[in-house]
Amino acid sequence: MALVSDKLQMQHLAWRAGFGEPLPLILSWTDQRRKQTVHHVLNGPKKQSLIPVEVISATELPDYKKVKDMSAEERKQVRKMNTQGVKELNLAWLQTMISSEHPLREKMALFWHGHFACRTQNVIYNQQLLQVVRENALGNFGDLLSAVSKTPAMLQFLNNQQNRKQHPNENFAREVMELFTMGRGNYTEQDVKEAARAFTGWGFDGDGQFVFRERVHDDGEKTVLGKTGRFNGDDMLKILLEHRQTARYITGKIYRYFVDDVQLDEDRLATLSDKFYQSGYDIAGLMKEIFMSDWFYDTQHVGSRIKPPVELLVGMRRAIPMEFEREETMLLFEGLLGQVLFYPPNVAGWPGGRSWIDSSSLMFRLRLPQVILYSQELNARPKEITPEMGEGARYKMTLELNESLRKLYARRVNARINWQPYLDAFKDIPRERLADEIAGALLMKNANANKSLLDKYADASSRENYIKTVTIDVMSTPEYQLC
Amino acid sequence: MLILNRRRFLQVGSLASAAAMMPKFLKAFEKGQLVPPGNKVLVVIQLSGGNDGLNTVIPYRNDIYYKMRPALGIKREAALSLTDEMGLHPSLTGLKGLYDDGAMGILNNVGYPNPDRSHFRSMDIWHSASNAQDYWSTGWIGRYLDAQCKGCDKPTQALEIDDTLSLAMKGEAAKGLAFVDPNRLYNTSNEAYFRDLMRTHEQAHDEHHNVDYLYKTMAETISSASYIQQQFKTYRSSESYPNSALGKNMKVIAELIMSDINTKVYYVSHGSFDTHVGQQGQQERLFKQLDEAVSVFVNDLKKNNRFQDVVVMTFSEFGRRVGQNASGGTDHGTANNMFLIGGGLQRKGLLNEGPDLTNLSEGDLQYKVDFKSVYATLLNKWLTADDKDILKQQYAYLDFI
Numbered sequence: 001m002a003l004v005s006d007k008l009q010m011q012h013l014a015w016r017a018g019f020g021e022p023l024p025l026i027l028s029w030t031d032q033r034r035k036q037t038v039h040h041v042l043n044g045p046k047k048q049s050l051i052p053v054e055v056i057s058a059t060e061l062p063d064y065k066k067v068k069d070m071s072a073e074e075r076k077q078v079r080k081m082n083t084q085g086v087k088e089l090n091l092a093w094l095q096t097m098i099s100s101e102h103p104l105r106e107k108m109a110l111f112w113h114g115h116f117a118c119r120t121q122n123v124i125y126n127q128q129l130l131q132v133v134r135e136n137a138l139g140n141f142g143d144l145l146s147a148v149s150k151t152p153a154m155l156q157f158l159n160n161q162q163n164r165k166q167h168p169n170e171n172f173a174r175e176v177m178e179l180f181t182m183g184r185g186n187y188t189e190q191d192v193k194e195a196a197r198a199f200t201g202w203g204f205d206g207d208g209q210f211v212f213r214e215r216v217h218d219d220g221e222k223t224v225l226g227k228t229g230r231f232n233g234d235d236m237l238k239i240l241l242e243h244r245q246t247a248r249y250i251t252g253k254i255y256r257y258f259v260d261d262v263q264l265d266e267d268r269l270a271t272l273s274d275k276f277y278q279s280g281y282d283i284a285g286l287m288k289e290i291f292m293s294d295w296f297y298d299t300q301h302v303g304s305r306i307k308p309p310v311e312l313l314v315g316m317r318r319a320i321p322m323e324f325e326r327e328e329t330m331l332l333f334e335g336l337l338g339q340v341l342f343y344p345p346n347v348a349g350w351p352g353g354r355s356w357i358d359s360s361s362l363m364f365r366l367r368l369p370q371v372i373l374y375s376q377e378l379n380a381r382p383k384e385i386t387p388e389m390g391e392g393a394r395y396k397m398t399l400e401l402n403e404s405l406r407k408l409y410a411r412r413v414n415a416r417i418n419w420q421p422y423l424d425a426f427k428d429i430p431r432e433r434l435a436d437e438i439a440g441a442l443l444m445k446n447a448n449a450n451k452s453l454l455d456k457y458a459d460a461s462s463r464e465n466y467i468k469t470v471t472i473d474v475m476s477t478p479e480y481q482l483c
Numbered sequence: 484m485l486i487l488n489r490r491r492f493l494q495v496g497s498l499a500s501a502a503a504m505m506p507k508f509l510k511a512f513e514k515g516q517l518v519p520p521g522n523k524v525l526v527v528i529q530l531s532g533g534n535d536g537l538n539t540v541i542p543y544r545n546d547i548y549y550k551m552r553p554a555l556g557i558k559r560e561a562a563l564s565l566t567d568e569m570g571l572h573p574s575l576t577g578l579k580g581l582y583d584d585g586a587m588g589i590l591n592n593v594g595y596p597n598p599d600r601s602h603f604r605s606m607d608i609w610h611s612a613s614n615a616q617d618y619w620s621t622g623w624i625g626r627y628l629d630a631q632c633k634g635c636d637k638p639t640q641a642l643e644i645d646d647t648l649s650l651a652m653k654g655e656a657a658k659g660l661a662f663v664d665p666n667r668l669y670n671t672s673n674e675a676y677f678r679d680l681m682r683t684h685e686q687a688h689d690e691h692h693n694v695d696y697l698y699k700t701m702a703e704t705i706s707s708a709s710y711i712q713q714q715f716k717t718y719r720s721s722e723s724y725p726n727s728a729l730g731k732n733m734k735v736i737a738e739l740i741m742s743d744i745n746t747k748v749y750y751v752s753h754g755s756f757d758t759h760v761g762q763q764g765q766q767e768r769l770f771k772q773l774d775e776a777v778s779v780f781v782n783d784l785k786k787n788n789r790f791q792d793v794v795v796m797t798f799s800e801f802g803r804r805v806g807q808n809a810s811g812g813t814d815h816g817t818a819n820n821m822f823l824i825g826g827g828l829q830r831k832g833l834l835n836e837g838p839d840l841t842n843l844s845e846g847d848l849q850y851k852v853d854f855k856s857v858y859a860t861l862l863n864k865w866l867t868a869d870d871k872d873i874l875k876q877q878y879a880y881l882d883f884i
Contacts, residue, residue, distance in 0.1 A: 119603075262693065306693050336647060345650075346607055351620040354696060358648045358658040359704035362697065363672055380646040384531065384755060445694060448684050457676050477680060478697035 015483035018103030044102030085123025108137035114349035125153035141281035152204035164216040194224040198236040247277035303445025309337030325414035335382025369475035531754030536802035536819040547840040574770035577778030594818035594850025605800040610651035625654030637707040669712040714742040790826030818850035
């Protein structure tokens with residue numbers, strides 16, 4: 001095992017437990033004990049209450065029970081509010097990630113956002129689910145699982161409204177077992193059938209609240225995963241959590257996301273998942289275990305991970321503060337890079353890793369810093385987003401969303417860049433060391449962006465221009481795609 | 484004999500030397516109308532959004548059809564007659580001509596078990612060629628590319644004409660290229676800075692590390708972009724393609740097909756066919772664009788003696804419900820038809836019986852042909868690839884090729 005330098009360790013932690021941090025903060029972390037920094041990363045600045053990401057209050061949208069009685073014009077209004085709402089929610093969450101003083105919470109929430117992948121066009125449902133995921137992001141996995149499973153978003157998306165005693169619908173039960181807890185190959189088709197019976201009656205009402213509809217619940221005896229009883233949905237989740245496989249599955253997924261998705265260490269995983277299980281599924285405990293381990297800072301893991309698009313975008317904006325003339329431009333970037341928040345590709349979430357990269361997305365990533373920081377034209381449009389279940393009017397919302405994205409395309413990207421804090425971070429660095437320091441601060445693993453290459457393309461007319469152009473070029477490397 | 488040798492040269496890959504060794508008169512010959520046959524090509528046209536198959540190939544002798552679509556049903560007189568039973572949408576006059584010429588096959592009732600009515604899920608299933616309950620993160624053309632491009636330095640065997648790459652084009656190891664304009668692709672990927680980065684990186688190569696994977700992708704993009712642009716320069720179509728996005732994209736495809744590029748599969752999308760509201764006008768407009776673009780494309784190929792080497796396949800993620808809805812449209816359905824167009828089809832015309840409207844499942848058509856069989860047929864018989872390896876299962880072959 002070969003650990004990287006102290007400074008790089010802290011940069012690594014800042015990226016894996018968040019979206020990167022500016023150089024001065026990294027330097028202050030380097031001066032303190034790892035334990036202290038990890039404590040700070042896990043808990044945030046101080047015990048402050050969670051500020052919800054909210055773009056709409058439940059009372060602003062009309063009662064969905066009454067939608068049927070609405071005029072065409074009123075329905076159109078509702079649809080517009082939803083389309084606009086989901087867009088704004090996306091941007092508001094991005095903004096939270098960019099400015100958060102507790103980035104690990106947002107990073108963890110982003111992980112769960114992919115784990116509990118869900119599509120709904122209803123802005124309130126999306127907002128509720130996001131809140132559940134952010135609230136429990138570093139809490140107890142059992143609580144998180146239960147809360148997510150009871151959101152209207154998930155119940156609707158996985159068709160549990162239609163799961164009734166007389167006509168069971170297995171979709172919800174299947175995905176809970178396959179994607180949320182145990183993973184495939186650890187249960188039988190019979191287990192899915194029986195679990196679906198346990199979840200009958202779980203639904204939601206017109207106010208977007210979870211309801212247990214006893215009339216359609218199958219109260220009979222079920223045998224699932226070797227246990228027999230008159231289980232309901234809560235019992236079912238408990239049974240899944242009692243299975244060590246659930247701890248193994250979740251730990252494996254967290255390890256691949258936060259540590260390394262190419263090389264897995266089975267012994268290490270077994271130790272981590274045993275501890276996670278014994279802790280009763282304490283997520284923060286698991287993360288602490290990872291961030292405190294020496295192996296986490298081994299050269300083989302540092303700079304080995306391909307940044308998901310949202311992390312790339314947030315990371316750039318945390319490094320250099322910027323305000324976009326049209327904030328919706330971020331949606332266009334998300335689309336071109338392949339990760340639009342609230343639109344996961346399917347129930348399994350974004351596959352991640354190398355699947356982010358193809359020739360188009362890579363070239364777009366490499367061009368992105370120039371496009372933003374030099375206000376260039378973009379000239380590329382993402383594939384259209386399709387609605388998840390466009391029966392009737394809902395599909396129009398997606399048409400409107402696509403239309404608004406189309407309008408953004410081929411426009412110059414205008415952002416007001418606030419370089420000052422970034423420039424200040426380098427104020428004590430002598431000119432001849434600047435290029436290497438900038439590359440060192442922005443890259444986790446730098447094989448390539450050396451001073452002579454950077455100098456060749458830099459604008460050396462002033463110190464300020466030099467820092468700016470070197471920074472843009474360092475951000476335009478394949479290495480910057482990694483953390 | 485000479486031509487065959489030249490082809491072989493190109494297949495081995497030494498393009499520059501082959502061109503240099505060729506006598507001048509042959510080079511001129513190459514650009515003329517007598518491009519020799521050879522390279523078999525598949526062009527996939529995706530009809531995004533769920534095209535309404537029942538108003539595409541119309542069962543105009545069927546009472547149930549008209550009963551369930553009192554407003555949307557297309558009258559027998561309006562449809563372009565194929566047989567006593569079936570007719571084509573009135574906008575598809577060019578395709579009707581191809582049908583009459585024996586250059587088009589229509590496959591009805593194509594779908595898969597346990598159909599999903601969600602756009603993105605069903606599209607995933609068509610792209611990955613997985614079963615409905617499986618989630619695969621690679622596509623069928625991407626896996627074909629894996630086999631074609633083992634150890635090759637430019638994955639140009641499969642190209643998508645779009646700004647972003649579809650799942651269908653992503654393999655395990657190789658991924659196809661997406662671009663709209665070969666020249667723009669060349670210009671953006673060939674920035675001096677990127678080339679310099681490539682040069683300094685060239686020493687280390689270990690694909691287990693993501694950084695090398697990124698550099699490998701970058702290198703492939705740069706060399707593919709140059710190769711594509713080189714080829715693209717060699718032929719300019721004199722046909723006037725329609726000014727629609729599809730028209731422009733088909734023109735790019737035709738111009739590449741007429742060059743000596745090694746591309747086997749082209750992918751392009753057209754839509755949106757998600758006609759919940761006001762279907763008639765929308766489908767008509769989209770079909771007109773499709774019909775015009777494909778007609779000019781086929782003419783272009785014919786004039787260059789390439790039509791027998793090309794198969795065009797259309798598909799959509801699902802068909803639509805049999806009954807119309809209350810907004811002059813149709814909602815998401817299941818089984819659908821596919822067009823197969825080419826000068827070298829073994830069987831043409833209506834390839835199987837039309838939809839069975841008496842045997843619906845909850846108001847939806849039931850599939851009779853698994854779409855993976857169409858893929859298997861194209862992979863095996865047209866592209867001479869190992870379909871079982873690519874589709875991870877053996878599917879029955881069809882006889883249109």
